[in-house]
Amino acid sequence: MKRLTSGRVQVALHTLSQREGPPLLALHALGASHLEFNELAPHWPGPVFALDFAGHGASDVLRGRAYSAEQVWVMDADTALAHIGRAYLVGRGLGAYVALMLAGTRTAQVPGALLLAGRGLAGGGEAPDAAQIHADRAALRRNLDAAATMDAELRPDPMVFETESHHRPVRFARSFAERATKLVFGDACEPPPPWWRAAREVQSAAHADDGGLRALTQLAAADSV
Amino acid sequence: MTGSITYPGAVAPQRERFITSCGLRVHVCEWGDAAAEPLVLTHGFFDHARAFDLLAPLLAERYRVIAWDSRGHGDSDWADNYSWSVDVMDHVNLLRDTGPALLVGHSRGGGLAADVTALYPEGVRRLVLLDGFGPPPEGVKMEQGRDWRPERTPPEELETLLDWRHKTGEAKGFRPRATLDELARGRKTQNPRLSLDWLRYFAQHGAKAVPGGFTWKVDPLAARGFGPFTPSWVDETMKCLPVPVLAVEPGEADVWALPEPWRSERLALAPKLTRCTVEDSGHFLAVEQPVAVARAVLDFFADAV
Structure with a gap:
């Protein structure tokens, strides 16, 4: 396990397997950790690295506890990517959303990304409206209780779940999907969130079938020829 | 802090303290009778609580006036990251400390106070927005004479942010x-x-x-946000404000003020709205015309039950 500096904190990057081949960076679901990729690692034809996002696993909690997929966790993933070099991504839930953003931003470094369902996939929906604001009132109370739980050793930090009310508009997700080199979509939860459907539509010509890890592996094999 | 530089009408807080919110120390200033009804002043972006040293003493004749520094600003702690929703939580934690209050927010602080009113209505009796009506749909024009910022795609913005954060994550200040x-x-x-x-x-x-x-x-990191926010989201908050709202508008054009027609369109969404204009003032109403602003605020709050 390596500790990498990401912004003002340190995050943990774990090596799950070390075989020769194209590297894979695994990004876990909200509230999970690198451990959820232990079973996947043997099926990938190269080294597998798995990150613990800030507030999770062996990574630091944030002072002030203001977590954000767009400002914090994508930076953690970018830090790991800079350490590994060019790599394929697999992301589950929150990690899928982060993988989409990173694949659409560091296009030369990410030849392909596999997006899988899991906790933290939907966020707080498309945009605020009366119904959403009503739901956010209840969420605020839960978040205030979570914020009152102060234990620097506790993982995940209960405040990471505050991000479940952060909105994820279609146009925002689409802008990353349009730039990403290749995206592969696993089975989404039902119904899939709007951002996921929009991103999948953008790349549907390349990947009409949801092949999951096999499709990403085939992509990597074709890439290395 | 009492300093050697004085300004006519400026009065230092009578009491200063810290509350804890999400593990951070938040600096709180108070003027007036501690047993009076609480009135909370929220400052804007890159501002701080002491910017209310002119307005607060005028309101303190009737209220327990409370001004606070947002995280990363003034004497409040810096954080490892900043997000709007946790800034809202800081404001709510302050209201849980003071009890239900009358809110006054300037600029970005108006947006924050409006969101708090929509999300935590049991803590808010009435709301005053001092030229804090959210950004225009095209974004903020940064300097006189400069064109509107050209639109960049979210991936382009994110790339710039990531490069900047990797360099300045440890930034100690400006x-x-x-x-x-x-x-x-x-x-x-x-x-x-x-x-x-x-x-x-x-x-x-x-x-x-x-x-x-x-x-x-102020923490340089507090200046750099990134996310899917669009100004139209402010409209949804305006529609959901359950208390009477007073919009205090500057009489003079100002680069930081929300221009028409967006201002009228957005304000019209608030269900219980009163508008008032303060003449000979730009965006910094509480500094430029503290007496006129105090009069408007006191009149508006006077009949709050």
Whole structure:
């Protein structure tokens, strides 16, 4: 396990397997950790690295506890990517959303990304409206209780779940999907969130079938020829 | 802090303390009778609580006036990251400390107070927005004479942010200036309507001594946000404000003010709205015309039950 500096904190990057081949960076679901990729690692034809996002696993909690997929966790993933070099991504839930953003931003470094369902996939929906604001009132109370739980050793930090009310508009997700080199979509939860459907539509010509890890592996094999 | 620079009408807080929110220390200033009804003042972006030193004493004749520094600003702690929703939580934690209150928010602080009103209505009795009506749909025009910022795609913005954050994650603060006067003069280029005398007073409380001179207390990281926010989201908050709202608008054009027609369109969404204009003032109403603003606020709150 390596500790990498990401912004003002340190995050943990774990090596799950070390075989020769194209590297894979695994990004876990909200509230999970690198451990959820232990079973996947043997099926990938190269080294597998798995990150613990800030507030999770062996990574630091944030002072002030203001977590954000767009400002914090994508930076953690970018830090790991800079350490590994060019790599394929697999992301589950929150990690899928982060993988989409990173694949659409560091296009030369990410030849392909596999997006899988899991906790933290939907966020707080498309945009605020009366119904959403009503739901956010209840969420605020839960978040205030979570914020009152102060234990620097506790993982995940209960405040990471505050991000479940952060909105994820279609146009925002689409802008990353349009730039990403290749995206592969696993089975989404039902119904899939709007951002996921929009991103999948953008790349549907390349990947009409949801092949999951096999499709990403085939992509990597074709890439290395 | 009591400093050597004075300004006519400016009164230092009678009490200062910290509350804890999400593990951070949040700095709170108070004026007036501690047993009176609470009235909370929320400052704007890159501002601080002591910017209310002119308005607060005028309101303190009737209320327990509470001004606070947002995280990363003034004397509140810096954080490892900043997000709007956790800034809202800080404001709510303050209201849980004070009990239900009358809210006044300036600029970004108006947006924050409006969101708090929509999300935590049991803590808010009435709301005053001092030119805090959210950004225009095209974004903020940064300087006089400069074009609207060209639109960049989210991936382009994110790439810039990531590169910047990898370099400045450990940033200790803005580049120091030799004197407070130099800081004040720099600020005047951004806020040309404010007098140098006021900005020197403002800098005395908003800056700290560091090797090489003085620097603003504000965290540079608090200036750099990224996410899917669009100004139309403010409209949804306006529609959901359950309490009477007073919009205090500047009589003069100001680069930081929300221009028409967006201002009227957005304000019209609030169900219980009163509008009032303060003449001979730009965006910094509480500094430029504290007496007129105090009168408007006191009148509006006078019949709150």
